[in-house]
Amino acid sequence: MIKVLIVEDDPMVAELNRRYMEKIEGFMLKAIVNNGTDALAYLNDNHVDLVLLDVFMPGMNGLELLSAIRRQQLGTDVILVTAARDKKSIQQALRQGASDYLIKPFEFDRFLTALTDYKHRREFIENQTDFNQMDLDDQVLFKQLGGSEKNELPKGLDRHTMKRVWEYIAAAKGEFTAEEMAGLVGISQVSMRKYLKHLEVEGLLSVKINYGSVGRPTSKYQCIANKNIPAYIR
Structure with a gap:
């Protein structure tokens, strides 16, 4: 099971994220915290595979928390789930290795895509001991760069x-x-x-x-x- 920490200061959004996550197999919620400081403390004391992270929070914001996670090499992946839609926030998140970036408000379909893609990439990497370029491109790099398959679905369908x-x-x-x-x-x-x-x-x-x-x-x-x-x- 993929262990998840939700970092969100809006209780209604945190609850929505929890309900969405529970619809997807393979994920287990470990905790919900409402600020970056408490999230960092939790991550230092507990193993978490994935953080669903908001940007706008009192005190340490989400991007500052992401920077701290990388500095401390805490070994957790991060998906941004936020209303921050400015270029600087998106660039900073991606440059610091965010696995995905969801802009509020979003539908369950997009949330499902983010977590399913993450799970598939994680399972592929964990099940390999030696990689070849074709498989790596197909299963990880090509998808992250926005590659598409033949017979692509119409826009709006996942x-x-x-x-x-x-x-x-x-x-x-x-x-x-x-x-x-x-x-x-x-x-x-x-x-x-x-x-x-x-x-x-x-x-x-x-x-x-x-x-x-x-x-x-x-x-x-x-x-x-x-x-x-x-x-x-x-």
């Missing part, structure tokens, strides 16, 4: 979320609605409809519209292909 959506769809028996699938995957219905529309266009889903006597029509989807699945979906 490949990790798509794979997760497809896993649930492939396992579904019979028809389902966007609302039902959104509940299973853990994303909004609006986001789910975008993924379902793409899969329909790709010829992987059939859709049937049920017109009831009252209310809006209901779209029922069903998986119609389990082979020749594009690589970015598998």
Whole structure:
């Protein structure tokens, strides 16, 4: 399990981050602290793999904490989760090795991508004893530099979320609605409809519209292909 420390001075945001994190397999919350000084003290006394870090906090801010983490070589990775969107903050975070940078407000899909990418990179590195350039580029460096695969998804769709959506769809028996699938995957219905529309266009889903006597029509989807699945979906 990847041990996580949330450093956030807004209790509502900290709780949202916690709930988001608990939806993703492989992560375990160790603690939540609301300022940089307490976070540094905690890190000095406890092993943490990943810090979800805000920038704007009283006293020691998030970028100052990131600098302290690097100076003390505490061996933890950091993802910024912050409203700071200025060039200086982003450059400073990236230059000091932040694994990702999420600008508030953000949707669960983006949070999922950040943690899933981090987990995949970590697992790849930990499971290797010797690296070749091709694997390193494909699994770590190329992704961090923003590389894309062939058959790239349309803008706004995330490949990790798509794979997760497809896993649930492939396992579904019979028809389902966007609302039902959104509940299973853990994303909004609006986001789910975008993924379902793409899969329909790709010829992987059939859709049937049920017109009831009252209310809006209901779209029922069903998986119609389990082979020749594009690589970015598998």
